[in-house]
Amino acid sequence: DTGVSQNxxxxxxxxxxxxxxxxxxxxxxNRLYWYRQTLGQGPEFLTYFxxxxxxxxxxxxxxxxxxxxxxxxFSTLEIQRTEQGDSAMYLCASSLAAQGTPSFNQPxxxxxxxxxxxx
Amino acid sequence: AQTVTQSQPEMSVQxxxxxxxxxxxDTSESNYYLFWYKQPPSxxxxxxxxxxxxxxxxxxxxxFSVNFQKAAKSFSLKISDSQLGDTxxxxxxxxxxxxxxxKVTFGTGTKLQVIP
Numbered sequence: 001d002t003g004v005s006q007n008x009x010x011x012x013x014x015x016x017x018x019x020x021x022x023x024x025x026x027x028x029x030n031r032l033y034w035y036r037q038t039l040g041q042g043p044e045f046l047t048y049f050x051x052x053x054x055x056x057x058x059x060x061x062x063x064x065x066x067x068x069x070x071x072x073x074f075s076t077l078e079i080q081r082t083e084q085g086d087s088a089m090y091l092c093a094s095s096l097a098a099q100g101t102p103s104f105n106q107p108x109x110x111x112x113x114x115x116x117x118x119x
Numbered sequence: 120a121q122t123v124t125q126s127q128p129e130m131s132v133q134x135x136x137x138x139x140x141x142x143x144x145d146t147s148e149s150n151y152y153l154f155w156y157k158q159p160p161s162x163x164x165x166x167x168x169x170x171x172x173x174x175x176x177x178x179x180x181x182x183f184s185v186n187f188q189k190a191a192k193s194f195s196l197k198i199s200d201s202q203l204g205d206t207x208x209x210x211x212x213x214x215x216x217x218x219x220x221x222k223v224t225f226g227t228g229t230k231l232q233v234i235p
Binding site: 003004033035040041042043044045091093107108109110111112 | 123125154156162163164165166169210212223224225226227228
């Protein structure tokens with residue numbers, strides 16, 4: 001078990017460019033979450049998937065943001081036309097929700113995050 | 120709206136001493152789960168301890184324990200016998216199950232420094 005893996009670790013880009021981040025969850029985990037964390041703040045929930053279905057999106061996720069998990073394994077988060085305010089750490093987490101059991105108390109395992117800096 | 124408040128931005132404690140981190144939250148839901156996460160400098164966030172809101176008994180995990188006061192909407196974390204490796208940001212969070220969906224809310228964190 002290699003844990004949750006996120007790539008790249010750092011991304012520096014110019015304002016207006018598109019960026020894409022990847023998250024590989026723990027292999028048997030069926031739930032995957034994206035968070036954004038700015039300096040001095042706690043993580044802010046962006047969206048989450050159960051298998052390939054995107055079940056919830058935060059209002060923070062503007063039209064410029066899109067997330068996919070096409071095969072229910074890895075996920076990508078794309079930001080189009082990046083803005084200065086998008087600079088943050090983007091965290092991915094995964095958890096196992098067993099069918100037919102209360103799943104909301106399963107701990108989330110976090111990756112190292114992708115730090116995005118917009119020039 | 121759900122909110123989590125951690126009123127202590129920074130705290131310090133002597134090694135081997137005990138420290139308590141405070142957390143209050145606000146929700147109209149009755150069923151939820153509370154967590155404390157630890158984020159060491161430049162390292163992954165990891166779960167420290169969790170508490171089901173329907174359980175009256177406070178959760179304990181080795182040197183970590185919570186004081187859960189549901190009526191007061193308070194969920195403090197006590198770290199006993201503090202160790203240098205406990206130096207980290209600590210985040211309080213809660214999850215509200217809603218038809219199988221999960222609304223996750225984190226606090227702003229408390230930076231804990233353990234002093235040798």
